Amino acid sequence: MKRGLLIILIGLALGVAGGFAAYFARTAPQRAILCSDEPEMAWLKNEFHLTDAQFTTVQKMHEHYLEHCAEYCRRIAATNELIRARISSTSEMTPELQQLFAGAAELRAECQAHMLEHCLAVSREMSPLQGKRYLAWVQDQILVMPHEQPDSESPHAAHGH
Amino acid sequence: MLLLNMDPSHKEDEKLQHLLQEWKVNETVPPRFQERVWQRVEDAETPTRTSMSWFTALFMRPAFATVTATVLLLGGLAIGYVRANHDSAQWNEQLAHRYVALVNPYAHEQ
Numbered sequence: 676m677k678r679g680l681l682i683i684l685i686g687l688a689l690g691v692a693g694g695f696a697a698y699f700a701r702t703a704p705q706r707a708i709l710c711s712d713e714p715e716m717a718w719l720k721n722e723f724h725l726t727d728a729q730f731t732t733v734q735k736m737h738e739h740y741l742e743h744c745a746e747y748c749r750r751i752a753a754t755n756e757l758i759r760a761r762i763s764s765t766s767e768m769t770p771e772l773q774q775l776f777a778g779a780a781e782l783r784a785e786c787q788a789h790m791l792e793h794c795l796a797v798s799r800e801m802s803p804l805q806g807k808r809y810l811a812w813v814q815d816q817i818l819v820m821p822h823e824q825p826d827s828e829s830p831h832a833a834h835g836h
Numbered sequence: 837m838l839l840l841n842m843d844p845s846h847k848e849d850e851k852l853q854h855l856l857q858e859w860k861v862n863e864t865v866p867p868r869f870q871e872r873v874w875q876r877v878e879d880a881e882t883p884t885r886t887s888m889s890w891f892t893a894l895f896m897r898p899a900f901a902t903v904t905a906t907v908l909l910l911g912g913l914a915i916g917y918v919r920a921n922h923d924s925a926q927w928n929e930q931l932a933h934r935y936v937a938l939v940n941p942y943a944h945e946q
Contacts, residue, residue, distance in 0.1 A: 678898050679898050679900070680896060682904075683908070686904060686907075686909055687905070690909045690912025693916065696913075698917070698919055701916070701920030701924065702923055705928065708927075709927060715934045718931035748941050751941055751942075813936075817940055
């Protein structure tokens with residue numbers, strides 16, 4: 676009787692320990708990514724199987740891109756602020772507002788072109804297969820219309836400019 | 837009748853003793869009588885076995901306990917693995933969104 680109980684208790688203890696071991700072993704790569712200095716870039720390396728050399732190049736490209744991206748963000752924020760100020764001071768569409776919207780659209784097109792250029796350059800640094808996969812994925816993320824992907828995360832928390 | 841008519845006197849007492857000595861039991865004891873008596877005593881002393889105790893007894897058998905322990909171990913491993921897969925997928929998705937948010941200033945509009 677006691678032997679049977681002991682066997683079951685050992686089995687239970689091993690089951691719990693095994694469960695934790697399996698969990699920590701399986702999530703080890705993701706936890707390492709989350710604890711890294713740049714989790715997003717570490718994720719890119721892991722997801723698209725970048726070699727260390729490829730990753731170093733992509734990282735430099737990313738840093739270079741972010742410098743330009745910060746400038747775009749500043750211009751987008753300034754344009755949006757200006758549009759909001761004009762809207763709050765008028766009750767009808769004015770030529771100035773139309774011009775501001777045209778400018779915002781132009782800025783958006785410029786920004787998206789620059790973004791796509793960067794993504795194409797990143798994909799070229801990857802192996803052909805991974806580059807193709809990255810490009811297909813990133814196109815879905817960048818070119819979709821707002822109503823096609825309603826639950827995306829807010830960028831300004833992570834965008835960091 | 838004998839008891840009712842009993843006289844406390846010494847003479848009557850002697851008579852009673854005599855009668856008791858003459859009394860013989862001619863009835864035969866049924867087979868395994870003693871064993872049955874002890875079985876009934878034992879049954880009366882031990883609590884009634886319920887289906888629960890039968891179930892517990894089954895699990896306490898070493899062979900069955902070993903199978904149970906193995907199932908518990910495999911179950912623990914499976915739960916840990918499935919939970920890890922779920923969490924990994926969730927973290928991956930979050931990181932993917934964060935990467936997009938990092939490169940796309942318009943990501944919040946999507």
